Each structure stands twice: as structure tokens, then as C-alpha cells.
Amino acid sequence: xxxxxxxxxxxxxxxxxxxxxxxxxxxxxxxxxxxxxxxxxxxxxxxxxxxxxxxxxxxxxxxxxxxxxxxxxxxxxxxxxxxxxxxxxxxxxxxxxxxxxxxxxxxxxxxxxxxxxxxxxxxxxxxxxxxxxxxxxxxxxxxxxxxxxxxxxxxxxxxxxxxxxxxxxxxxxxxxxxxxxxxxxxxxxxxxxxxxxxxxxxxxxxxxxxxxxxxxxxxxxxxxxxxxxxxxxxxxxxxxxxxxxxxxxxxxxxxxxxxxxxxxxxxxxxxxxxxxxxxxxxxxxxxxxxxxxxxxxxxxxx
Numbered sequence: 001x002x003x004x005x006x007x008x009x010x011x012x013x014x015x016x017x018x019x020x021x022x023x024x025x026x027x028x029x030x031x032x033x034x035x036x037x038x039x040x041x042x043x044x045x046x047x048x049x050x051x052x053x054x055x056x057x058x059x060x061x062x063x064x065x066x067x068x069x070x071x072x073x074x075x076x077x078x079x080x081x082x083x084x085x086x087x088x089x090x091x092x093x094x095x096x097x098x099x100x101x102x103x104x105x106x107x108x109x110x111x112x113x114x115x116x117x118x119x120x121x122x123x124x125x126x127x128x129x130x131x132x133x134x135x136x137x138x139x140x141x142x143x144x145x146x147x148x149x150x151x152x153x154x155x156x157x158x159x160x161x162x163x164x165x166x167x168x169x170x171x172x173x174x175x176x177x178x179x180x181x182x183x184x185x186x187x188x189x190x191x192x193x194x195x196x197x198x199x200x201x202x203x204x205x206x207x208x209x210x211x212x213x214x215x216x217x218x219x220x221x222x223x224x225x226x227x228x229x230x231x232x233x234x235x236x237x238x239x240x241x242x243x244x245x246x247x248x249x250x251x252x253x254x255x256x257x258x259x260x261x262x263x264x265x266x267x268x269x270x271x272x273x274x275x276x277x278x279x280x281x282x283x284x285x286x287x288x289x290x291x292x293x294x295x296x297x298x299x300x301x302x
Contacts, residue, residue, distance in 0.1 A: 022073045022112045024119050026066035027080065032056050035070055038077040042104040047302060055082065055101065055300050060191035062087050069119040071105065071112055079105035081116035085126075086294035089184075095284060098123055099295040100130040103137065117144075127282035129290060131297055138277045149261070149287055151275030156256040156267045158225070158248035161241070168242040169203040172250075177201045177210070185210045185231045188293060196301035197228060200246070202239040209235040211243065214297065216257060225253040228292045233264025240267060262292070 027035055036052040043052075056067045064085050071079030082101035087094055100120065105113035121128065121144070130141055138148075171177055174193060180201045181189050189199060189210060202209040209232040216224040225247045230236045236243070240263075247253040259275055260266055280290050292298070 022071050022078065022109060022115075024112075024115045025070055025072060026119075027056070027068045027070050027082070028066065031070060031077075032067055034077050035067070035080045035082075038070075038080055039082075039102060039104055042106060043102065045302065051301060052102075054196070055296065056084075058084050058086075058294070058299060059194040060086060060294060065123070068101065069116045071109055071116065073109065078109045079113060079116060081120060082296075083120055084295060084299065088294065090285065090289050096126045097294065098126040098128050100128060101132070101296040101300075114140075121281075127285050128280060129295060130279045131292060131295055132300075133277055133279060135277075138279065141279050141281070144281065146279040146281045147287065149278045149280065149290060151278050152260050153273050153275035154256075154258045154260060154263075154267045154270035155273050156244055156258055156270045158244040158253055158255055160245060160248060162245065165242060167204050168239045170239075170242060170246050171201040171203065172199065174199075180208050181210055188212075188229070188231075192293070192298055195298040197298050198251070200243070202235065202243060204235060204239055207232065207235050209239060211236065212293075212298070213247075213256075215251070215253065217302070223252065223254045225251070225256040227256065227258045227262055228297055230263050236263060237265050261288075 032053055033049070036049040036056065039052040040047065040049040058064060062085060066083070068081045068083035070077050081103045084099045084101060086097050086099070088097055098120065103113070103116065105116070130137065130146065133141060171180060177189060177199055178186065180203070192212065193199070197212050197214045200211050202211060209230065211227065211231070212229040213225050213227045215222050216226040218224055244256055247256060258267060258270070266272070280287070
């Protein structure tokens with residue numbers, strides 16, 4: 001990472017002293033609005049401070065040790081790396097997961113940016129996921145031991161066919177979804193009911209498949225669905241044509257992005273494309289145990 005011009009001729013000792021003047025601190029509840037304002041100014045997404053604040057406010061009921069880490073210089077927020085935490089029961093064991101979110105550092109403090117990631121990775125007892133890394137961050141994560149997930153993706157056109165339901169019923173009203181689900185899936189639904197995602201229950205022959213999806217933009221057009229979670233891949237495959245029709249007719253989404261590791265099959269009439277890079281770092285979990293729940297993908301409204 002190149003040094004700013006103002007420090008280009010500094011000695012190593014002077015650079016170290018400058019770094020010590022910039023404090024790395026956890027983002028507390030009291031800091032969230034200041035960080036949201038910084039992200040609004042520093043990121044090129046055009047998102048409001050309120051939208052950034054929503055990303056930092058997890059709707060599920062686990063105690064968040066922090067909301068990530070920030071850099072302060074003379075009291076000003078000059079950098080932030082956002083994070084969401086969760087406790088999950090995976091294969092019968094409780095696992096603690098830290099999902100790494102957006103990372104932004106002001107130009108004059110870029111030399112201190114890596115300190116934020118190091119602070120996050122020092123959280124002991126956590127597995128880490130990074131589901132939206134930039135190309136630069138992918139290379140950095142790779143050096144730190146992160147593993148890439150297989151994100152092979154099917155681009156499925158959402159067509160108005162089939163006209164017949166073939167016994168498939170799609171439920172999207174909150175009370176009905178909650179009544180249809182039970183156990184693990186009901187917990188997931190209740191934890192994400194207020195998140196920035198859509199929920200449906202697919203019913204066929206007395207069976208239920210819970211699906212969580214979000215709206216994605218391509219070339220600034222919010223016309224794509226992205227599937228985040230599928231509770232029953234076998235049943236989803238049986239109901240998929242009706243589900244894709246529902247996305248078109250009820251949400252105006254013209255195509256669906258479906259990672260094969262999430263939906264469990266290669267959909268018909270799909271074009272296979274390379275998915276976005278997603279990574280994890282864990283001493284406890286394997287790739288097959290990583291999903292996209294309780295993460296930035298469910299809280300980020302864009």
C-alpha cells in the first residue's frame with residue numbers, strides 16, 4: 001500500500017510514531033452513528049448514513065461484542081471495518097462466527113488500515129466469513145489463510161411459465177410463514193424477519209421448504225433475485241419453476257442468481273457463471289458448513 005505523499009520521506013521511527021497516534025478501538029453502540037456517517041462519506045456506494053447504520057444493527061438476539069473496529073485520529077473516525085457476530089448450532093455444536101463486512105479507511109490513514117483486520121482476527125474462539133471481499137481483499141485474505149468457497153452460480157431466467165401450480169403453493173405473508181415453520185428453520189426465520197431480505201415458504205405434498213432471497217442490482221437495475229438460503233434443496237428443486245415464476249410476477253425480478261452449493265442442483269435453462277468471491281477462516285468448520293445467514297448479505301439493503 002503506497003505511503004501518502006506527506007509521509008513519503010518519513011523515517012521508519014517517524015512512521016511508527018504516526019501510527020501510534022491513531023487508535024484502534026472496538027465500535028461500540030455509542031459509536032455506530034459516527035461510523036455510519038464516516039461510511040456514508042467514505043464509500044462510493046451513495047448510501048445514506050441511516051442505511052449504513054442498518055447494516056451494523058443485527059436483528060438477531062445475540063450479544064454483539066462490538067460492531068467491528070474503527071480508527072480514531074484526534075477524536076475523529078478515520079477508518080472502520082464492520083462486523084456482525086452470531087452464535088450458531090452447527091452439527092450439534094454451538095459455533096461463534098464473525099462475519100466481516102465493509103472496510104473503509106481515509107486516504108491519509110491507509111497505512112493503518114491493516115490494523116483493523118488484525119484486531120478483528122484477534123477475536124478468539126470465532127470462525128470468520130468474508131462474503132463480499134473486493135479483489136484486493138481476496139488476495140490479502142488468501143495470505144492470511146482464508147479459504148475460497150465454491151460459488152459456481154446459475155443465472156436462471158424467471159419466466160411466466162409454468163401456468164399450472166402442479167400442487168405447489170407459495171406463502172409469503174409473515175404470520176403464515178411463521179406458522180408453517182418449526183424448530184431450526186423457525187428460529188432462522190424469526191431471527192431474520194426484520195432483516196433486509198425476502199422470505200417465502202414453498203409447500204408441496206405436505207412438505208415445506210423455507211427460502212430466503214434478496215434483491216440484487218446489475219448495471220444499476222434492481223431486477224435480479226439472489227438466493228441466500230434454502231432449507232430443503234430436494235423440495236426446492238421440485239418447486240423451482242413455480243418459485244422463479246413467482247419472482248417475476250410478484251417482484252418484477254427477471255432472473256435469479258442461484259449458487260449450486262445453496263440450491264443443491266444445476267437449474268434447467270440456466271447459464272453457469274462465476275459467482276462472487278466468498279471466503280472463510282476457521283479451525284472448526286469446513287466449507288460445506290458455511291452458509292450466508294446471520295451476515296452482511298442478510299442485513300445490507302442493497
